[in-house]
Amino acid sequence: MLRICTFFTLACLLVSVGNAQTPTTDQKETIKLLQQEVEMLKARLATVEAKQQAPAQAAPVQETSVAAPQSFDLMRGVKIQGFGEVGWRANDNRAGQAQVNGFSDGPNGNFATGDFDLFLTSRINDKTMVLSEVVFEAADAQSFNVNLARLLLNYNYNDYFKASLGRYHTSTSYYNQVFHSGAWLQTPINRPLAVEFASKGGILPTQAIGASLTGKIPSGKLGLNYIFEYGTSDTIRPDINSRTGDVTDESNGNGTTVGLFMKPEWAPNWNVGGSYYHDRINPTDTGFDIGQSIISAHAVYTSPKIEFINEAFVVQHDVKGSRVFNTPAFYTLISDNVSGKWRPYVMYQYTNANAQRVVLDDIGLRHGPTGGVRYDFNSYVGFKAQYDHVFRRTPLPSINTVSTQVSFRF
Amino acid sequence: MKNIRVYSIIVCLLVLCVAGGRSKAQQGGEVAVIVNPGNPIDSITTADLKKIFGGDKASWGGFPVAPFIRAAKAHERDVLLANVMKMTDAQYQDFWVKKLYSGSAAHEPLAVMSNGMQLEAVRSQKGGIALISAADVKDGVKVIKVDGVAPGAAGYPLK
Numbered sequence: 001m002l003r004i005c006t007f008f009t010l011a012c013l014l015v016s017v018g019n020a021q022t023p024t025t026d027q028k029e030t031i032k033l034l035q036q037e038v039e040m041l042k043a044r045l046a047t048v049e050a051k052q053q054a055p056a057q058a059a060p061v062q063e064t065s066v067a068a069p070q071s072f073d074l075m076r077g078v079k080i081q082g083f084g085e086v087g088w089r090a091n092d093n094r095a096g097q098a099q100v101n102g103f104s105d106g107p108n109g110n111f112a113t114g115d116f117d118l119f120l121t122s123r124i125n126d127k128t129m130v131l132s133e134v135v136f137e138a139a140d141a142q143s144f145n146v147n148l149a150r151l152l153l154n155y156n157y158n159d160y161f162k163a164s165l166g167r168y169h170t171s172t173s174y175y176n177q178v179f180h181s182g183a184w185l186q187t188p189i190n191r192p193l194a195v196e197f198a199s200k201g202g203i204l205p206t207q208a209i210g211a212s213l214t215g216k217i218p219s220g221k222l223g224l225n226y227i228f229e230y231g232t233s234d235t236i237r238p239d240i241n242s243r244t245g246d247v248t249d250e251s252n253g254n255g256t257t258v259g260l261f262m263k264p265e266w267a268p269n270w271n272v273g274g275s276y277y278h279d280r281i282n283p284t285d286t287g288f289d290i291g292q293s294i295i296s297a298h299a300v301y302t303s304p305k306i307e308f309i310n311e312a313f314v315v316q317h318d319v320k321g322s323r324v325f326n327t328p329a330f331y332t333l334i335s336d337n338v339s340g341k342w343r344p345y346v347m348y349q350y351t352n353a354n355a356q357r358v359v360l361d362d363i364g365l366r367h368g369p370t371g372g373v374r375y376d377f378n379s380y381v382g383f384k385a386q387y388d389h390v391f392r393r394t395p396l397p398s399i400n401t402v403s404t405q406v407s408f409r410f
Numbered sequence: 411m412k413n414i415r416v417y418s419i420i421v422c423l424l425v426l427c428v429a430g431g432r433s434k435a436q437q438g439g440e441v442a443v444i445v446n447p448g449n450p451i452d453s454i455t456t457a458d459l460k461k462i463f464g465g466d467k468a469s470w471g472g473f474p475v476a477p478f479i480r481a482a483k484a485h486e487r488d489v490l491l492a493n494v495m496k497m498t499d500a501q502y503q504d505f506w507v508k509k510l511y512s513g514s515a516a517h518e519p520l521a522v523m524s525n526g527m528q529l530e531a532v533r534s535q536k537g538g539i540a541l542i543s544a545a546d547v548k549d550g551v552k553v554i555k556v557d558g559v560a561p562g563a564a565g566y567p568l569k
Binding site for chain 1: 510
């Protein structure tokens with residue numbers, strides 16, 4: 001009996017010691033922070049030593065009860081984050097028929113590494129920083145294309161005026177501004193077709209080079225923000241029905257985007273807004289001069305538990321001397337983090353392009369539901385499984401797709 | 411008699427274990443919001459605190475905000491995440507990964523390992539702001555009210 005009691009006592013003591021030590025959950029993070037602090041202390045020590053070695057005629061330092069350090073700048077240097085994905089997909093889309101939602105060429109059931117994304121930021125000073133995103137895009141036959149998705153010199157004067165210069169993702173959609181190329185960040189496996197990158201068959205000019213201005217609008221608890229972008233997107237779209245790599249160079253002129261959105265204090269998880277984009281395009285081999293206007297609207301609710309994203313678009317192509325074509329599109333996505341690790345989601349998407357039109361004729365009518373579940377092993381690795389059903393304009397058959405993906409960040 | 415003595419020792423040890431756990435939870439107490447003395451503000455709302463530590467407010471008007479936060483498992487961080495951000499630590503880290511990646515914020519709050527470092531950081535940066543246990547507040551920083559209530563007064567929200 002005494003032996004059992006002694007063992008029990010020792011166990012209690014061990015638990016007590018364990019509590020007293022309160023280890024951090026992420027030792028790597030702790031080590032990183034400690035390293036940062038050591039670096040900062042080294043810098044301060046160097047400053048103090050330099051002062052001590054200064055000529056004796058230097059003005060005496062007034063002693064104060066509080067020693068204010070000259071610098072506490074730990075944020076310099078280049079910060080790198082990476083995002084990657086490996087997936088498998090199978091569908092009943094028989095060879096010779098249309099692809100699904102801009103999927104690349106290849107067999108009907110295959111593995112793919114997807115995009116490998118390096119995100120780099122560096123602060124130049126308190127108000128200026130450089131942001132870049134380099135994406136190694138998976139192409140056919142296990143080859144990769146390097147895409148400088150974003151390269152921006154940002155100047156943040158204050159909350160009301162932030163200027164950027166460089167290559168950016170356009171504000172033609174909420175999705176394009178928030179999720180960019182990192183599959184780990186988004187709940188479903190792939191982007192909805194309406195907001196898919198133009199280089200993968202999407203209907204919007206998703207990238208541009210130019211200047212952008214953003215900031216808050218003094219509006220009290222309404223939380224209004226503005227966006228203004230001016231640049232050239234020079235969009236090259238692949239024909240998503242083609243298995244031979246046909247593309248259309250839209251030869252865009254400079255495009256202008258104006259946007260407005262609000263994040264009201266009285267509804268803190270909501271983001272509601274819209275944008276208007278306009279440019280002129282001259283698609284290769286068509287001889288047409290087309291005015292392109294895109295109107296978008298979004299209503300988004302995001303909390304750690306619920307994600308509810310809704311976006312709608314009208315893409316208008318005004319063919320000079322001919323007629324006007326409108327392409328309506330929308331998607332709605334809802335997901336719920338049910339137990340901290342599991343996040344089931346459903347989505348419905350719709351895109352309807354006139355088959356007789358000059359551009360986007362490969363899109364046609366595509367709509368249908370998506371259902372899936374995401375499981376997060378931790379804050380760095382997630383697994384997704386998804387089913388898509390895509391209806392197309394008669395007489396084209398519907399397409400069923402099953403996909404899985406492991407996405408991660410580092 | 412011998413058994414009674416052994417049981418008494420075990421009970422005492424168990425009480426000590428429980429007390430140790432409680433003292434960890436209670437050691438923080440109220441958390442004060444401190445800013446640099448050069449900052450003219452005297453009060454802040456929890457909504458503005460959420461904006462600052464959520465990257466939606468990066469300027470005091472004429473100078474940039476420099477938020478500092480304690481590393482994981484610190485009482486001050488727990489109070490900020492539970493009472494202001496309404497997130498778990500993992501959710502807060504994910505939130506900032508997405509925030510930085512979207513480009514809508516330039517940098518996340520700098521995490522430091524001690525309250526002493528927080529004090530030095532806020533002293534050194536005009537835009538500095540941090541949450542620190544009220545008992546650890548020292549000279550060289552300014553304690554501001556939260557939602558119009560000073561630390562120690564009834565209704566103070568950061569406990």
